[in-house]
Amino acid sequence: MTSFNLSSLLRSELQEIKPYDTQKYPNVIRLDANENPFAFPKDILEKIKAQVHEHFFNRYPDPLASELVNMLADYTKVPSTGIMVGNGADEVILNLLLTFASGGRVIITPPTFSMYKIHSLIAGATPVEIPRHPDFTVNVSAINEAAAHFDTRLILLCSPNNPTGNAIPPASIRSILEKSAALVVVDEAYIEFGGESCITLLNDYPNLVILRTFSKAFGLAGLRIGYLLSNPAVVQQLLRIKQPYNLNAFSQLAARVVLYHQAEFLAVVKKIIQGRKILSAELSNLPGVEVFPSVANFILFRTPFPATRLHRDLLEEGILIRDVSRQGLEKCLRVTVGKEEENEIFLTRLKLVLTRRGKCVRSKGGGS
Numbered sequence: 415m416t417s418f419n420l421s422s423l424l425r426s427e428l429q430e431i432k433p434y435d436t437q438k439y440p441n442v443i444r445l446d447a448n449e450n451p452f453a454f455p456k457d458i459l460e461k462i463k464a465q466v467h468e469h470f471f472n473r474y475p476d477p478l479a480s481e482l483v484n485m486l487a488d489y490t491k492v493p494s495t496g497i498m499v500g501n502g503a504d505e506v507i508l509n510l511l512l513t514f515a516s517g518g519r520v521i522i523t524p525p526t527f528s529m530y531k532i533h534s535l536i537a538g539a540t541p542v543e544i545p546r547h548p549d550f551t552v553n554v555s556a557i558n559e560a561a562a563h564f565d566t567r568l569i570l571l572c573s574p575n576n577p578t579g580n581a582i583p584p585a586s587i588r589s590i591l592e593k594s595a596a597l598v599v600v601d602e603a604y605i606e607f608g609g610e611s612c613i614t615l616l617n618d619y620p621n622l623v624i625l626r627t628f629s630k631a632f633g634l635a636g637l638r639i640g641y642l643l644s645n646p647a648v649v650q651q652l653l654r655i656k657q658p659y660n661l662n663a664f665s666q667l668a669a670r671v672v673l674y675h676q677a678e679f680l681a682v683v684k685k686i687i688q689g690r691k692i693l694s695a696e697l698s699n700l701p702g703v704e705v706f707p708s709v710a711n712f713i714l715f716r717t718p719f720p721a722t723r724l725h726r727d728l729l730e731e732g733i734l735i736r737d738v739s740r741q742g743l744e745k746c747l748r749v750t751v752g753k754e755e756e757n758e759i760f761l762t763r764l765k766l767v768l769t770r771r772g773k774c775v776r777s778k779g780g781g782s
């Protein structure tokens with residue numbers, strides 16, 4: 415017998431984190447993860463393939479991804495010294511927290527992206543939750559009050575916000591930047607779909623950090639590419655702790671080719687925005703359904719029924735969306751804007767399950 419006890423080696427705050435997994439449903443319409451629903455363009459895929467050569471495999475990639483960073487400088491008009499890429503925006507968030515927030519406090523504004531809290535705990539930081547108002551706008555005065563605590567290192571804001579779909583007005587972000595001695599991170603994962611970017615504030619505020627990703631508008635969720643825009647001093651600090659080869663050679667190449675063809679992807683973004691308008695309008699027409707305004711590629715809505723049940727009903731009809739009711743959004747679900755035909759099938763099946771639940775409630779006199 416040894417005294418070995420594995421779970422006693424784990425920091426207590428990590429015990430509450432559940433391993434991330436997504437259920438595999440082979441034959442469903444997937445509108446649950448805010449991915450780009452369109453297949454990657456074949457001609458662009460061919461261009462990527464044509465540039466894959468033997469040395470992609472045996473040699474380490476460029477640790478700074480300089481070619482990609484230079485193209486991002488062109489795309490964002492932010493100097494390349496203020497740009498860093500990562501293995502998805504997720505890794506950039508973790509690196510920010512590890513570098514600046516370990517042992518300190520991090521302000522987050524629920525309901526928002528669930529990874530902020532998890533990454534804060536992993537980094538040994540204390541998440542401080544400042545809930546949004548009932549209309550999902552951020553509580554600027556409460557954030558500023560919490561930010562005044564000497565140990566606040568980072569304020570994590572998401573605009574447009576996942577899962578609510580609304581953006582934070584730049585004036586609110588400016589007010590937070592003005593008063594904060596902490597870094598203010600604005601996650602713009604969905605900025606190509608709407609909302610106003612904070613890029614123009616970078617020159618005025620050395621404490622501003624902007625996060626971006628290729629996973630949503632640019633259709634590269636599978637290749638894990640995210641990046642950060644900030645004042646160069648922030649990048650300098652982050653580079654100390656970044657894993658040397660965090661972005662693999664293939665992903666660097668694919669991101670470059672996609673940026674070269676950005677017009678094509680931004681045209682698809684327009685199509686998705688159009689789809690969002692139609693889907694929002696049609697959802698609003700369903701009796702009992704409340705739709706929240708969205709400037710992202712997904713829509714949050716509330717029905718009269720428990721979200722967990724509706725989620726399961728839809729799954730049985732071959733539609734996978736996201737149940738967000740456990741994030742303080744009672745009876746709410748989030749649907750990603752898909753292709754036109756996917757949106758139509760989703761609406762038809764949603765009508766079906768809502769009608770069925772409605773009848774069920776009436777015949778049983780409530781509940782179900």
Ligand SMILES: *Cc1c(COP(=O)(O)O)cnc(C)c1O
Binds near residue numbers: 448
């Ligand atoms: C999807 C998403 C990300 C993750 O982006 P990756 O680059 O795929 O890691 C970051 N922030 C928000 C708010 C997201 O919804």
